[in-house]
Amino acid sequence: RLRLHDGKLIKDRRFHLRTYPNCFVAKELTDWLIDHKEAPDRESGIRLMQKLMDHYIIHHVCDEHSDYKDAKLLYRFRKDDGTFPLSKDVKVFMRGQSLYEKLVSVEESILKVREENSVKYQRTFLGSEMVDWLIQEGEVENRQEAVELGRALLEHGIIQHVSNRHHFFDSDILYHFWINFRRRRRLTELLNENSSRALSESPDSPFCLRKLNPEPGNTSFLSVQTNKEIKVVSAVRRSSITSLSGNSNAYFSAPPTLVFPPVAECNPKSVLKRPVTNEELLSPGAPYVKKTLTIVGDAVGWGFVVRGGRPCHIQAVDPGGPAAAAGMKVCQFVFSVNGVYVLHLDYQTISSLIMTGPRTLVMEVMEAVE
Numbered sequence: 004r005l006r007l008h009d010g011k012l013i014k015d016r017r018f019h020l021r022t023y024p025n026c027f028v029a030k031e032l033t034d035w036l037i038d039h040k041e042a043p044d045r046e047s048g049i050r051l052m053q054k055l056m057d058h059y060i061i062h063h064v065c066d067e068h069s070d071y072k073d074a075k076l077l078y079r080f081r082k083d084d085g086t087f088p089l090s091k092d093v094k095v096f097m098r099g100q101s102l103y104e105k106l107v108s109v110e111e112s113i114l115k116v117r118e119e120n121s122v123k124y125q126r127t128f129l130g131s132e133m134v135d136w137l138i139q140e141g142e143v144e145n146r147q148e149a150v151e152l153g154r155a156l157l158e159h160g161i162i163q164h165v166s167n168r169h170h171f172f173d174s175d176i177l178y179h180f181w182i183n184f185r186r187r188r189r190l191t192e193l194l195n196e197n198s199s200r201a202l203s204e205s206p207d208s209p210f211c212l213r214k215l216n217p218e219p220g221n222t223s224f225l226s227v228q229t230n231k232e233i234k235v236v237s238a239v240r241r242s243s244i245t246s247l248s249g250n251s252n253a254y255f256s257a258p259p260t261l262v263f264p265p266v267a268e269c270n271p272k273s274v275l276k277r278p279v280t281n282e283e284l285l286s287p288g289a290p291y292v293k294k295t296l297t298i299v300g301d302a303v304g305w306g307f308v309v310r311g312g313r314p315c316h317i318q319a320v321d322p323g324g325p326a327a328a329a330g331m332k333v334c335q336f337v338f339s340v341n342g343v344y345v346l347h348l349d350y351q352t353i354s355s356l357i358m359t360g361p362r363t364l365v366m367e368v369m370e371a372v373e
Contacts, residue, residue, distance in 0.1 A: 023064045025083040029076045041190045054193040099161035103184045124165045127179040134173045158293045290372045296329045298364040312349030335368040
């Protein structure tokens with residue numbers, strides 16, 4: 004849109020005897036956002052561009068600034084310089100978008116409005132219809148490959164069984180596209196991604212996490228349990244593994260990110276109704292669906308607690324935190340963390356992986372199908 008509206012905004016620019024191709028001046032882009040009603044004011048425009056930086060969409064041309072400054076500094080879309088990270092998640096999303104556009108643009112599309120149990124659903128298709136179409140269009144070579152693609156799309160939240168009860172199968176089960184790629188989105192929707200909501204106790208969780216005081220120096224949470232007993236627990240900051248073992252001098256100097264109360268001071272009863280083994284999770288036909296969650300930590304952390312081991316499970320989710328916004332739920336099992344298979348690990352090891360990893364956390368979880 005920037006190129007369509009103003010060809011002078013993104014262009015090659017020279018600074019200190021060096022030419023930077025396909026870049027823009029931050030201050031000019033903020034002006035453009037306001038002029039085209041993409042942002043109501045400069046502060047909102049800056050926050051929007053910071054979101055794009057946090058999601059690796061744009062960056063400073065020399066990577067000298069990790070934040071977006073409303074000044075005469077040069078930034079660039081990562082897509083324009085080949086640094087946009089094409090992770091598995093991004094590739095699946097782009098594949099889903101490509102298939103959707105192809106499906107809605109053809110006559111006699113398999114995407115139709117259908118009814119099940121007196122409820123109408125948009126953009127629906129039968130699993131077997133999708134398999135047939137994928138083979139017919141040369142998107143896959145055989146039915147097994149089509150099912151694998153369908154499962155990847157479902158696990159990434161692009162398609163879904165209409166009542167969210169089944170994984171993807173080559174059968175007459177009804178699915179629909181969960182994402183409407185044609186919907187016109189506005190940048191300001193990004194600001195509502197992790198909007199703070201009034202925290203209330205979750206009915207399916209024995210406790211929820213609450214920050215005691217907003218002061219930067221205070222790093223305590225309240226652990227509110229079902230018996231309403233309140234304990235103050237120290238929060239673990241995003242830190243090195245040595246600090247996790249008790250050395251309080253190993254904290255990073257960055258603002259604290261809080262997650263995972265130590266088990267020694269707060270060890271609530273497991274939310275699982277019964278123990279579940281890895282063999283049960285991975286057995287063919289098991290009633291579990293795998294989902295991929297991308298969680299961008301904020302100034303407080305990621306907002307969830309992991310417990311147990313082999314496999315670990317989600318014990319609690321802060322209803323106003325990034326994890327809840329990404330779709331994390333209590334009782335999900337942790338399959339992988341940032342591409343590392345973790346079903347065989349305990350929660351202390353998984354906690355270390357998360358807290359010593361990047362701010363953007365990619366987790367695969369397994370959720371029971373009701």
